[in-house]
Amino acid sequence: MMTADSLLHKAYKTSKNWGYITILLGILAIALPFAMGLAVAALFALALIAVGVVQLLAAWPGEGRGLSFRLVWAILTLVAGLYMLINPTVSLATLTLFLGSYFLVDGVANIATAFQLKPRHGWGYIAMGGVSSLILALIILVQWPVSSEFVIGILIGVKLLILGTTMVALAKSAEKQLAAAPSQPAEKEINPQD
Numbered sequence: 001m002m003t004a005d006s007l008l009h010k011a012y013k014t015s016k017n018w019g020y021i022t023i024l025l026g027i028l029a030i031a032l033p034f035a036m037g038l039a040v041a042a043l044f045a046l047a048l049i050a051v052g053v054v055q056l057l058a059a060w061p062g063e064g065r066g067l068s069f070r071l072v073w074a075i076l077t078l079v080a081g082l083y084m085l086i087n088p089t090v091s092l093a094t095l096t097l098f099l100g101s102y103f104l105v106d107g108v109a110n111i112a113t114a115f116q117l118k119p120r121h122g123w124g125y126i127a128m129g130g131v132s133s134l135i136l137a138l139i140i141l142v143q144w145p146v147s148s149e150f151v152i153g154i155l156i157g158v159k160l161l162i163l164g165t166t167m168v169a170l171a172k173s174a175e176k177q178l179a180a181a182p183s184q185p186a187e188k189e190i191n192p193q194d
Contacts, residue, residue, distance in 0.1 A: 008178055019167030021163045026160030033153025040152055041091040045084035052078025069093030089148075096148035099155075100140035 057076030084091035110130030
């Protein structure tokens with residue numbers, strides 16, 4: 001039988017270990033941004049292919065139904081996914097262009113929101129977030145398509161580093177709190193077989 005404390009300790013240890021793995025993946029993504037970008041592009045292409053197949057099966061004409069818009073859209077989605085899988089550098093450049101465009105729109109929207117909230121507390125933080133999004137957009141779009149070789153991989157790597165560090169820090173903090181808390185009485189054991 002395992003106590004609640006031992007189950008929590010095991011969960012924290014598992015979370016910490018996954019955090020370390022995530023940090024290593026982040027370092028790998030930053031070290032090899034082009035390879036990470038190609039992997040993301042391939043996953044995106046496979047997702048489009050899967051969506052296209054499902055849409056194709058759902059929209060297949062039957063019992064006198066003619067060619068529908070859903071069928072045409074399913075075929076276009078499937079073809080786009082196959083094209084992106086066959087030409088991963090083109091799909092990586094396309095994803096990078098979308099990412100740069102997203103940062104541009106996000107930056108403009110955040111700055112506009114900040115000026116609408118200007119007399120209120122915190123409007124400057126929103127404006128700062130908008131400016132940082134605009135800077136990222138300019139870095140990506142001015143250097144596009146060259147930036148497609150490194151942008152997505154580096155951004156994913158940074159995100160993985162932050163996520164992994166957060167997981168490790170939270171697990172260590174929770175372990176300290178668990179160690180400082182008084183132990184629960186023996187009658188509060190948890191039986192996983194029940």
